[in-house]
Amino acid sequence: MITRTPRSRYDVVVVGAGPAGLAAALGAREAGAEHVLLVDREPEPGGILQQCIHTGFGLHTFEEELTGPEFAERFIDRLTERGADLLLGSFILDGAPREGAVQIVGRDVGAARVEYGSLVLAMGCRERTRGALRIPGTRPAGVYTAGLAQKMVNMMGVLPGRRVVILGSGDIGLIMARRLVLEGVEVLGVYEILPYSSGLNRNIAQCLNDFDIPLHLSTTVTRVGGRDRVEWVEVCPVDEALRPIAGARRERIACDTLLLSVGLIPENELSQRLGARLDLVTRGPVVDSTLMTSVDGVFACGNVLHVHDLVDWVADEAMRAGRFAAEHALGRPRPRDSVRVVPGQNVRYVVPHTISPDRDQEVLFRVARPVERATIVAVAVGEEREQPIVSKKIRYAFPAEMMRLSLSQADLDKIDAETLRIDVVERPPKKDPKPKGSRS
Amino acid sequence: MTPPDGVQRMVCIGCPIGCQLEVEYLGGDGDAWRIAGYDCKKGKSYAAEEVTDPRRMVATTVAIEGASWRRLPVRTASPIPKDQVLALCRRLHAVRVTSPVAMGDVVLADALGTGVDVIATRSL
Numbered sequence: 001m002i003t004r005t006p007r008s009r010y011d012v013v014v015v016g017a018g019p020a021g022l023a024a025a026l027g028a029r030e031a032g033a034e035h036v037l038l039v040d041r042e043p044e045p046g047g048i049l050q051q052c053i054h055t056g057f058g059l060h061t062f063e064e065e066l067t068g069p070e071f072a073e074r075f076i077d078r079l080t081e082r083g084a085d086l087l088l089g090s091f092i093l094d095g096a097p098r099e100g101a102v103q104i105v106g107r108d109v110g111a112a113r114v115e116y117g118s119l120v121l122a123m124g125c126r127e128r129t130r131g132a133l134r135i136p137g138t139r140p141a142g143v144y145t146a147g148l149a150q151k152m153v154n155m156m157g158v159l160p161g162r163r164v165v166i167l168g169s170g171d172i173g174l175i176m177a178r179r180l181v182l183e184g185v186e187v188l189g190v191y192e193i194l195p196y197s198s199g200l201n202r203n204i205a206q207c208l209n210d211f212d213i214p215l216h217l218s219t220t221v222t223r224v225g226g227r228d229r230v231e232w233v234e235v236c237p238v239d240e241a242l243r244p245i246a247g248a249r250r251e252r253i254a255c256d257t258l259l260l261s262v263g264l265i266p267e268n269e270l271s272q273r274l275g276a277r278l279d280l281v282t283r284g285p286v287v288d289s290t291l292m293t294s295v296d297g298v299f300a301c302g303n304v305l306h307v308h309d310l311v312d313w314v315a316d317e318a319m320r321a322g323r324f325a326a327e328h329a330l331g332r333p334r335p336r337d338s339v340r341v342v343p344g345q346n347v348r349y350v351v352p353h354t355i356s357p358d359r360d361q362e363v364l365f366r367v368a369r370p371v372e373r374a375t376i377v378a379v380a381v382g383e384e385r386e387q388p389i390v391s392k393k394i395r396y397a398f399p400a401e402m403m404r405l406s407l408s409q410a411d412l413d414k415i416d417a418e419t420l421r422i423d424v425v426e427r428p429p430k431k432d433p434k435p436k437g438s439r440s
Numbered sequence: 441m442t443p444p445d446g447v448q449r450m451v452c453i454g455c456p457i458g459c460q461l462e463v464e465y466l467g468g469d470g471d472a473w474r475i476a477g478y479d480c481k482k483g484k485s486y487a488a489e490e491v492t493d494p495r496r497m498v499a500t501t502v503a504i505e506g507a508s509w510r511r512l513p514v515r516t517a518s519p520i521p522k523d524q525v526l527a528l529c530r531r532l533h534a535v536r537v538t539s540p541v542a543m544g545d546v547v548l549a550d551a552l553g554t555g556v557d558v559i560a561t562r563s564l
């Protein structure tokens with residue numbers, strides 16, 4: 001599968017060989033694309049999964065709880081069987097979508113130009129840094145993003161420090177808290193500026209509670225101190241506007257390391273260079289129902305499109321993107337989308353941004369605030385009236401968890417409007433709050 | 441083990457949904473339990489196990505020589521008793537393997553006498 005000398009033209013070229021890229025290549029091959037090229041700047045495929053050594057991957061795809069590397073290896077094996085060219089240690093620098101070509105620089109190819117029928121963007125995302133947050137204080141060594149620390153501990157065999165404070169309770173921060181404890185490092189606490197954790201409840205249970213690591217909500221790090229190395233961080237409670245409360249007690253915590261788990265940003269420099277329009281909320285490309293961006297023949301999937309929490313949905317989405325990319329490359333026409341999908345009440349964003357009423361569709365979205373007992377409603381917004389098309393009751397919704405709503409052909413037939421709005425509406429509490437064993 | 445008193449609440453770690461579970465020991469002739477809040481049968485068995493014999497999967501790394509990375513990721517083939525998790529990690533600090541290793545290879549058999557093997561989670 002590994003190539004050092006790519007062809008000059010491929011049906012489908014995929015940028016990034018993480019789970020999204022691997023699944024997109026697989027989807028493209030299955031849909032009939034003969035020549036598929038997968039390019040990654042790293043020396044091996046798998047993307048972020050190679051450093052996510054904890055279990056929790058693949059429950060839906062393989063009906064087993066796998067670790068990240070196991071999930072990656074299974075996909076790599078499946079793709080090897082199907083056949084695709086994999087070019088490693090190579091970076092897609094730029095492209096000329098009008099000419100259907102990309103420029104690659106790399107270890108083996110030097111600089112090369114490759115033509116494509118379709119291009120799939122699967123570049124993943126990168127971590128926000130302290131610079132992006134602007135924490136005041138000195139600039140000592142010992143401040144790391146949680147994902148970098150994860151790679152150091154799990155692959156390079158280097159511990160970031162001995163006494164660690166973690167800022168941000170996203171899943172990466174929670175997972176790293178446990179990883180460090182298992183490696184004999186002291187984790188003093190996890191601080192979260194929001195009044196709730198942005199990670200999954202299961203991770204709070206099994207990563208923090210299991211090891212008695214305290215989680216401090218509505219609290220942030222206000223200063224970092226130390227000459228050459230971090231010696232302390234100062235933490236302070238925040239108000240509802242997330243500002244440090246004036247006059248509140250600021251506590252100094254002696255530590256040698258600060259890990260930041262403060263969010264991921266889709267890596268879209270290349271997408272922008274190609275001219276793809278971005279969504280201001282997801283920071284990923286705007287896509288249609290075939291996951292094609294605003295640039296003809298350029299598709300996007302995985303974390304570069306919007307940050308996912310589950311690799312299974314990344315793989316699902318990417319398989320579809322790969323399939324549509326192959327169909328586009330093979331010149332199979334498809335009807336244009338005619339309905340815009342927009343976020344409504346308590347919904348931060350919806351992907352894709354348009355749908356076609358002539359085929360089944362799944363829309364993915366996130367809520368803005370956590371809610372218990374809610375109903376997801378898809379509302380057709382016409383000029384004169386609004387008509388609910390589908391509604392689905394749910395028990396909980398958390399911003400950390402991506403939600404999915406399937407729209408069947410029958411549902412789509414009911415849309416007599418150009419806009420479909422997705423709302424998550426709270427339901428009044430039940431009279432008898434005794435929980436039942438089954439889904440309510 | 442003596443069953444705990446009162447209602448115990450916990451988050452199911454069986455899948456990312458994270459159902460809020462409730463377990464209560466009712467006692468009596470049938471040694472009855474009340475378990476609520478689960479969305480699937482995995483949650484029900486997790487709740488019962490969590491109050492009698494809590495177990496966890498352990499995923500960590502061991503040293504590897506001759507490979508492109510210095511650490512090989514490993515995990516327990518099935519969950520082990522929760523109170524042995526840290527001891528197992530300490531034991532694994534002493535393990536050193538040599539490349540090549542295939543995904544699924546046993547790195548430490550019958551870890552700490554639990555009957556559970558520790559296996560490699562990638563080829564390296």
Ligand SMILES: Cc1cc2nc3c(=O)[nH]c(=O)nc-3n(C[C@H](O)[C@H](O)[C@H](O)COP(=O)(O)OP(=O)(O)OC[C@H]3O[C@@H](n4cnc5c(N)ncnc54)[C@H](O)[C@@H]3O)c2cc1C
Pocket residue numbers: 015016017018019020021039040041042046047048049052055056057058090091092093122123124125147150171172175267270301302303304307308309310311312314
């Ligand atoms: C710490 C952490 C814990 C997680 N835990 C879970 C979990 O328990 N369960 C679960 O299901 N999911 C989990 N996830 C989510 C899941 O792993 C990710 O959503 C998924 O890996 C994203 O896949 P991707 O292919 O989009 O991105 P990535 O895996 O980031 O892959 C992108 C690839 O693109 C390459 N690339 C980027 N730009 C270029 C370029 N210009 N040229 C060439 N190559 C390029 C990169 O080198 C990289 O290999 C976790 C994620 C993280 C970060």
Ligand code: SF4
Pocket residue numbers: 452453454455456457458459477478479480481482483484
């Ligand atoms: S009860 Fe079932 S659905 Fe709910 S968290 Fe546990 S495994 Fe998931």
